[in-house]
Structures are given as C-alpha cells and as structure tokens.
Amino acid sequence: xxxxxxxxxxxxxxxxxxxxxxxxxxxxxxxxxxxxxxxxxxxxxxxxxxxxxxxxxxxxxxxxxxxxxxxxxxxxxxxxxxxxxxxxxxxxxxxxxxxxxxxxxxxxxxxxxxxxxxxxxxxxxxxxxxxxxxxxxxxxxxxxxxxxxxxxxxxxxxxxxxxxxxxxxxxxxxxxxxxxxxxxxxxxxxxxxxxxxxxxxxxxxxxxxxxxxxxxxxxxxxxxxxxxxxxxxxxxxxxxxxxxxxxxxxxxxxxxxxxxxxxxxxxxxxxxxxxxxxxxxxxxxxxxxxxxxxxxxxxxxxxxxxxxx
Amino acid sequence: xxxxxxxxxxxxxxxxxxxxxxxxxxxxxxxxxxxxxxxxxxxxxxxxxxxxxxxxxxxxxxxxxxxxxxxxxxxxxxxxxxxxxxxxxxxxxxxxxxxxxxxxxxxxxxxxxxxxxxxxxxxxxxxxxxxxxxxxxxxxxxxxxxxxxxxxxxxxxxxxxxxxxxxxxxxxxxxxxxxxxxxxxxxxxxxxxxxxxxxxxxxxxxxxxxxxxxxxxxxxxxxxxxxxxxxxxxxxxxxxxxxxxxxxxxxxxxxx
Numbered sequence: 001x002x003x004x005x006x007x008x009x010x011x012x013x014x015x016x017x018x019x020x021x022x023x024x025x026x027x028x029x030x031x032x033x034x035x036x037x038x039x040x041x042x043x044x045x046x047x048x049x050x051x052x053x054x055x056x057x058x059x060x061x062x063x064x065x066x067x068x069x070x071x072x073x074x075x076x077x078x079x080x081x082x083x084x085x086x087x088x089x090x091x092x093x094x095x096x097x098x099x100x101x102x103x104x105x106x107x108x109x110x111x112x113x114x115x116x117x118x119x120x121x122x123x124x125x126x127x128x129x130x131x132x133x134x135x136x137x138x139x140x141x142x143x144x145x146x147x148x149x150x151x152x153x154x155x156x157x158x159x160x161x162x163x164x165x166x167x168x169x170x171x172x173x174x175x176x177x178x179x180x181x182x183x184x185x186x187x188x189x190x191x192x193x194x195x196x197x198x199x200x201x202x203x204x205x206x207x208x209x210x211x212x213x214x215x216x217x218x219x220x221x222x223x224x225x226x227x228x229x230x231x232x233x234x235x236x237x238x239x240x241x242x243x244x245x246x247x248x249x250x251x252x253x254x255x256x257x258x259x260x261x262x263x264x265x266x267x268x269x270x271x272x273x274x275x276x277x278x279x280x281x282x283x284x285x286x287x288x289x290x291x292x293x294x295x296x297x298x299x300x301x302x303x304x305x306x307x308x309x
Numbered sequence: 310x311x312x313x314x315x316x317x318x319x320x321x322x323x324x325x326x327x328x329x330x331x332x333x334x335x336x337x338x339x340x341x342x343x344x345x346x347x348x349x350x351x352x353x354x355x356x357x358x359x360x361x362x363x364x365x366x367x368x369x370x371x372x373x374x375x376x377x378x379x380x381x382x383x384x385x386x387x388x389x390x391x392x393x394x395x396x397x398x399x400x401x402x403x404x405x406x407x408x409x410x411x412x413x414x415x416x417x418x419x420x421x422x423x424x425x426x427x428x429x430x431x432x433x434x435x436x437x438x439x440x441x442x443x444x445x446x447x448x449x450x451x452x453x454x455x456x457x458x459x460x461x462x463x464x465x466x467x468x469x470x471x472x473x474x475x476x477x478x479x480x481x482x483x484x485x486x487x488x489x490x491x492x493x494x495x496x497x498x499x500x501x502x503x504x505x506x507x508x509x510x511x512x513x514x515x516x517x518x519x520x521x522x523x524x525x526x527x528x529x530x531x532x533x534x535x536x537x538x539x540x541x542x543x544x545x546x547x548x549x550x551x552x553x554x555x556x557x558x559x560x561x562x563x564x565x
Contacts, residue, residue: 050416052565070561072418080416086409088319090326102315103419146413 002061003028003077003154003184004049009058011044011208018044020208021058026154026186026201031176033199034188035296041208042188043083046158049186050080063153076104079152079183083159085143089132093124093142096131097149104150118145122175137168144175148183155185161194173198192293204299212299219295228268230275231257231284241282244274257284312419316427324435333397337439340390341446345454348379376455377529380463383447384526387470390443394474395481395498398432399491406489411565422557429482429553436478440471465535466528469542473522476545477502479552486560519545 004026011019018041026032036042047053049060054069061067062074087096094115101111119125122141134142140160147155157176161169169191176185177198189195195202196216204212212219231252232238238256242248248258260267268287275282324330352372355362362368405411415421444467480501484494505520515521521541527533 052412052416070421072415072420075416075418078416080413082409082412084409085413087413088323088410090323091319095322099315099319100413100417103312103414103417105311105418143413146417150417 001028002026003063004186005061006045006049007059007061009045009048009060010056011041011048011053012056018208019048019055022205022208022210024203024210024213026184028153028184029180030200031180031185031187031198033195033202034186034205035190035192035195035202036188036205037190037300040205042205043158045205046080046156046186046188049156050075050078076150077153079147079150079155081140081143081147081155081157081160083162085139085146087131087139087142090130092130093119093127093145096142097146100146100149106150114149114151115145118148121145121148121178123171135168137164137171140164140168140172141175144172144179148179152183155179155183157185157187159189160187161189161191169194192291192296196291204296206300212295220289226263226265226268227259227261227288228263228271229257229259229284229286229288230271230282232280233283237280240278241271241274241280244278244280245271313423313427316414316419316424317431320427320431329397330435333394333435333439334442336393337390337443338446340386341443342450344383344386344447345379345450348374348382349454351378376451379447379451379455380466380529381526383444384466384470384523384529387474387523390440391474391477394436394439395477395495398435398478398481399485399495399498401428401432401482402485403489403491403494406565409565415565421561421563425482425486425553425557425560429479429556432478432482433475436474437471440474462535463529466524466526469522469524469528469535469538472542472545473519476519476522476549479549483552483556483559486556486563516540517544519548 002025004024006022006024009019009022009024010017022041022045024045034042034045044053048055048069049062049067051067051069051072051074059066063077065074065077067074088099091099097115097118098111101115106114116125119127122145124138124141124145127138131139131142144157144160147157155176160176161172164172173194176187179185180198187195187199199216201215202213202219203210214222229251230241230248232241233256235256238258242258246260248260251257251259260271272285274280275285321330351374355372411424414424448463477498481494481498484497484501485491488494488497502520505518508514509518509520516537517540519541521538522545524533524538528535
C-alpha cells in the first residue's frame with residue numbers, strides 16, 4: 001500500500017515551473033531516496049506534502065487522505081524534519097518535545113515515556129542544556145525526535161545530512177535506519193552515498209519531473225555499461241595489452257594502469273581472455289560497478305540535452 | 310484547548326527566561342511611581358529655579374499641587390508607556406517567521422488560529438497587568454500624598470486609555486502577521502495612529518476616532534464628560550474585533 005501518492009502535481013513561482021506534473025508513490029515500510037540537484041524541486045514537493053505550500057495543480061494523498069493547503073488534518077500521519085530545523089532556544093530538548101506532545105494531543109503519561117525513549121534513540125537523553133547551546137548535529141537529532149514523536153506513518157526528512165560532518169551524517173543515517181521498522185521514510189538529499197547506503201528505492205527529480213525511479217539495483221541494471229581498470233608491472237606488458245585490446249586511459253603514478261570506460265560484460269571477458277592467452281599477467285584487474293553518482297550525472301546531462309533540443 | 314495552553318505557556322516561558330517580563334514590569338512600575346513623584350517634586354523644583362526665573366522676569370507664586378495634577382501627569386505618560394510596550398511586542402510574529410519556528414508546530418497539527426489567539430491573549434494579559442500596575446501605583450501614591458479624590462471618577466478615563474492600548478495591540482497583531490520584520494509592523498502601526506490624528510482635523514469625524522480615548526487628562530480636569538467618548542469607544546471595540554478576526558484570516562493563508 002502506498003503511504004504517499006502524488007498525482008500530476010505542479011507548482012510554479014512566477015514564470016518558473018518548479019514542479020511539472022509530478023507523479024510519485026512511496027510504499028509503506030520503505031526508505032525512499034528523493035534525489036536531485038539544488039533547486040530541482042525536492043523541498044517544494046515536501047512542503048506541499050505537509051501543507052505548507054499550496055499546489056497549483058494535482059493531488060497529494062497521505063495514508064489515503066487528500067492533503068489540503070492551510071488545513072493540517074493529514075499531518076497527524078506525518079513527521080517532518082525541515083532542512084534546517086529551528087527550535088525555541090530558551091527551552092531544553094525535553095521541554096520542546098513536551099510542547100510538541102501537547103500540540104499532537106498526547107497524554108502526559110504517554111508523552112513522558114515516548115520523550116525518554118526518543119531522546120535515548122537520538123542520543124540526547126543525558127543532555128540538560130538549553131537548545132541555544134546545541135551544535136548543528138544535535139539540532140538535527142532533536143529534529144528527528146520531534147518528527148517521530150507522534151509515531152508517524154510517514155517521516156519526511158529534507159536533506160537531513162547536507163550540512164553535517166561525516167560523524168554527524170553517520171549518526172543521522174544510523175537513526176533513520178533504526179526507525180525504518182516503525183515508519184516509512186521519504187528522504188531527500190544530493191549526497192548520493194547516503195542514498196546508496198540506506199534507501200530501498202530512489203526517485204530522481206530534475207526540472208520538476210521524475211526522470212529516474214526504481215531500486216538501486218534496477219537503476220544500475222538499466223545502465224549496464226561499466227568501467228574496468230587493469231594494472232601491469234612493466235611498460236612492455238602494458239603496451240602488449242593495449243596492442244591487443246585497444247587504447248585505454250593511462251592513469252596512476254607510473255602510467256601502468258589503464259582505465260576502460262563504458263564497457264560491457266563481453267568486453268570485460270575479452271580482456272581477461274587476452275591476458276590468459278598471451279600470458280600478460282596483470283597486477284590488478286578491477287570491474288567497477290556504475291555508481292549512483294555517475295548515473296545521476298549521466299541522466300542530468302541527457303535531460304539537459306533533450307531540454308535544449 | 311490543550312494546544313492553546315501549551316503555546317501560551319511557551320510564550321510566557323520565553324518572556325520569563327529572556328528577562329523581558331521583569332524589565333517591562335519594572336518600567337511600568339517606574340512610570341507609576343514617577344507620576345506622583347514628579348508632581349510632588351514640582352514645587353521644590355520651582356523653588357530651586359525661582360531665583361534664576363525671577364532674574365528672567367518670571368515670578369513664581371505659591372504653588373500648590375494635588376492628586377488631579379498627578380493624574381494629569383499619568384495620562385501624559387500613557388502614550389510613552391504604550392510606545393515602549395509596542396517596541397517590546399513588535400517582533401511577536403516576525404522573529405518566528407525569520408527563524409522558521411512555526412514550521413515544526415504547524416506540521417505537528419497546531420491550528421493556526423490558536424497561534425494568533427494565544428499570541429493576542431498573551432500580549433493582552435501582559436498589557437493589562439502592566440497598565441493597571443502603573444495605574445494602581447499612581448493611585449496608591451496619590452492616596453498616600455493627597456487622599457482619595459471625591460469629585461472625579463479616576464477609573465473612567467483609566468478604562469478609556471486601557472481600551473486605546475488594546476486597540477493599538479490589536480492593530481500591532483494584524484501588522485505583525487503581515488510584515489516580515491518588526492520595523493515594518495511598527496511603521497504600519499505608527500502610520501495608522503498618524504492617520505487617526507490627521508482625521509482628527511475633520512470636525513465631524515473627531516468623535517469617532519479611537520485616539521480620542523487618550524483624553525483622560527480632560528476628564529480628570531473636568532472639561533469633558535465620559536459620555537462624550539462613547540462613539541470612539543464603540544469604534545475602538547469594532548476595530549479590535551475586526552483586527553483579531555482579520556489576523557486569523559491572513560495567518561491561515563500565510564506561507565510559513
């Protein structure tokens with residue numbers, strides 16, 4: 001069942017089309033990576049889902065209920081973590097979560113229990129200082145705690161790792177991975193390594209349209225061309241291989257490494273065969289799977305070309 | 310109701326922890342003390358300057374001060390106290406817009422009209438406490454120095470000035486929701502009050518203007534009667550209600 005369903009969603013700011021007839025579905029229990037360049041329309045889409053921005057056209061359903069701008073009925077199913085979560089700096093984390101709990105209508109008893117467990121989950125349970133003294137990472141973790149407070153069916157995280165150092169990024173990703181059992185996550189980012197690490201499904205938005213969608217394996221399978229690298233110990237062997245297989249890019253310190261781009265599995269096998277048949281012993285032979293980053297750049301370049309035509 | 314109470318508690322907590330509450334109460338207490346104190350000190354000040362004034366040809370006779378003079382001083386100070394209060398409250402929405410602190414609460418299900426009402430009730434309570442603290446401090450000192458005035462009802466003009474204060478707060482609430490900065494909302498507010506004073510130049514309109522409610526000095530002095538202010542009182546009450554309802558309407562459509 002789809003927790004989030006977006007149908008032909010459109011939004012423009014003045015003359016600029018930000019979202020263009022976007023269709024998207026997020027299945028329950030998954031982590032959906034919503035990727036795209038800065039300004040691609042990720043935040044705009046998310047703000048429309050939580051009812052903070054009015055759509056020009058199209059409909060959004062959260063847990064089967066239609067989202068209406070200004071009304072926040074569907075927000076009972078959503079936990080939202082903005083890109084830069086802001087809090088009342090004069091409060092402590094516990095006080096802030098108590099305020100949020102009162103707003104969501106939780107009872108005092110259940111709120112206290114939930115707040116303790118969430119602060120433990122995000123590693124702020126021992127922290128008694130006011131939010132004024134929090135680092136960026138601590139604020140993001142508190143943001144996740146507030147977003148999870150009402151046990152949402154859908155957790156929306158808008159670039160939660162963008163401004164964090166590697167340690168902070170890892171902490172946030174670990175938390176998201178841990179809460180996957182409880183909730184569906186829509187996670188926007190432009191850090192593709194984060195998507196590869198935790199997401200089940202990926203949707204790539206470009207110029208307001210979804211240009212690529214699927215599991216990471218499916219997306220990689222759609223683009224089977226890979227690179228491979230081969231390294232030899234001496235120049236003579238290296239040159240013999242080039243004569244037999246073809247010219248590749250010379251890389252590395254001594255120019256004894258060769259990189260062949262966009263190769264099929266047949267050419268990979270052929271390279272191996274040449275090495276065996278002609279006794280050209282490589283020091284290293286590496287088949288390089290296409291990274292999401294490479295696919296991302298290729299898709300964007302392809303779409304830019306189509307756009308220009 | 311739970312949302313309203315929680316949000317109101319947050320407002321008070323912020324004001325207490327920032328120290329604003331203590332500062333504003335002290336300022337209004339000081340205003341309350343200042344009115345009778347200045348009145349009481351006037352003859353002594355005049356005596357100190359009498360020699361230099363006499364050299365300039367101004368002869369000061371035997372000067373007598375009373376509670377009426379102290380109350381007149383009170384009503385002269387009300388606009389200044391009100392300006393200080395609006396400076397304190399001008400950023401009630403703009404600071405939250407700027408930081409984006411409404412986003413988490415609204416996406417948690419906080420009803421927007423409750424935010425507006427909680428903000429208004431908060432400044433209304435604060436204004437009420439501050440104003441009547443100033444009023445009764447003056448009242449207490451006046452009674453101590455000169456005894457209770459039998460001839461003039463001091464409460465009537467007091468209530469009129471208070472309603473004018475609420476009228477200003479309702480306008481401030483509305484302008485704060487519209488504006489992104491406190492400077493803009495205070496400019497709009499100042500502009501509205503100036504328009505009221507300009508309209509006061511047109512004789513048939515004068516009796517309807519809420520700015521007339523600040524004429525407590527004349528009631529205390531016995532030159533005007535309370536009944537002369539009924540029309541401006543009604544207009545002020547209508548504007549207060551309209552501003553609060555209008556603010557809710559605007560905030561419901563405001564992009565956060």
